Amino acid sequence: MINLKYQRLEQRLGYSFNDQRQLQLALTHRSHGASNNERLEFLGDSILNFLIGEALFLRLDEAREGQMSRLRSQLVRGDTLAELAREFELGECLVLGEGELKSGGHRRDSILADAVEAIIGAIYLESGLDTCRERVLAWYGDRLDAISLDTSAKDPKSRLQEYLQAQRQPLPEYRVVEVGGEGHAQVFTIECHVAIAKQSTQAQASSRREAEKQAAAAMLKLLKL
Incomplete structure (x- = not known):
């Protein structure tokens, strides 16, 4: 069927x-x-x-x-x-x-x-x-x-922070929007906000750190970086 x-x-x-x-x-x-x-x-x-x-x-x-x-x-x-x-x-x-x-x-x-x-x-x-x-x-x-040989090995959070510092902008802010799931299997929803972007980005992952990285990657994409 x-x-x-x-x-x-x-x-x-x-x-x-x-x-x-x-x-x-x-x-x-x-x-x-x-x-x-x-x-x-x-x-x-x-x-x-x-x-x-x-x-x-x-x-x-x-x-x-x-x-x-x-x-x-x-x-x-x-x-x-x-x-x-x-x-x-x-x-x-x-x-x-x-x-x-x-x-x-x-x-x-x-x-x-x-x-x-x-x-x-x-x-x-x-x-x-x-x-x-x-x-x-x-x-x-x-x-x-x-992909190219110049593709950065740095994680998205580091890349976003370095870009903002080079532009003399405030550092990104990461905020926990929601924590779901049980204690042993939580799911974090993180929001990333930067001053020069018109909107925030969000991401979900099983750790806060990974969710922050994904939210930063989404922000890099939003900023066309």
């Missing part, structure tokens, strides 16, 4: 599974039971690292090993994968245990990132490496196009 929610997700992914049960498995967190996406996540993580490494190798002729390793780390880290997951609106499709449902697990970066890796693993098993490569490169298109 076709699940319309999964069908809409497949449209956003640009890939339709022959058996939607494989997509459901990729979206099933370990909190739901023994049948979950951990093995697919393991496989997808390996494939993603290879495909992004290959893409950087082919794009950056002058790059040294250390430079490519740094850039790959930026592209495959959890917060980048969580961004992709949110672009796919993947959270609404996750299959979670009752505890994770109550604590906002569908918004948690680590769970979202793991699900993206699991989907990559599932696509590989069903359609092979070439299809996997085509999808991953499509998902990462804008990010790969923006």
Whole structure:
């Protein structure tokens, strides 16, 4: 039986599974039971690292090993994968245990990132490496196009602070808007405000520090930096 929610997700992914049960498995967190996406996540993580490494190798002729390793780390880290997951609106499709449902697990970066890796693993098993490569490169298109050897390794908070200091502007202010979830699995909503921006930015993550980084990244994007 076709699940319309999964069908809409497949449209956003640009890939339709022959058996939607494989997509459901990729979206099933370990909190739901023994049948979950951990093995697919393991496989997808390996494939993603290879495909992004290959893409950087082919794009950056002058790059040294250390430079490519740094850039790959930026592209495959959890917060980048969580961004992709949110672009796919993947959270609404996750299959979670009752505890994770109550604590906002569908918004948690680590769970979202793991699900993206699991989907990559599932696509590989069903359609092979070439299809996997085509999808991953499509998902990462804008990010790969923006990469260069000059891409900063500094986190968004540091970049935003240094930019404002160079402009002789007040430092950014980070405010906790909401703390949801239970004590062991909290979700922080953080707002970032800077004097030179007409609006604030917000982000959610499972730690205050990570939420601040994501809010800073959104502010950098808003300021077109």
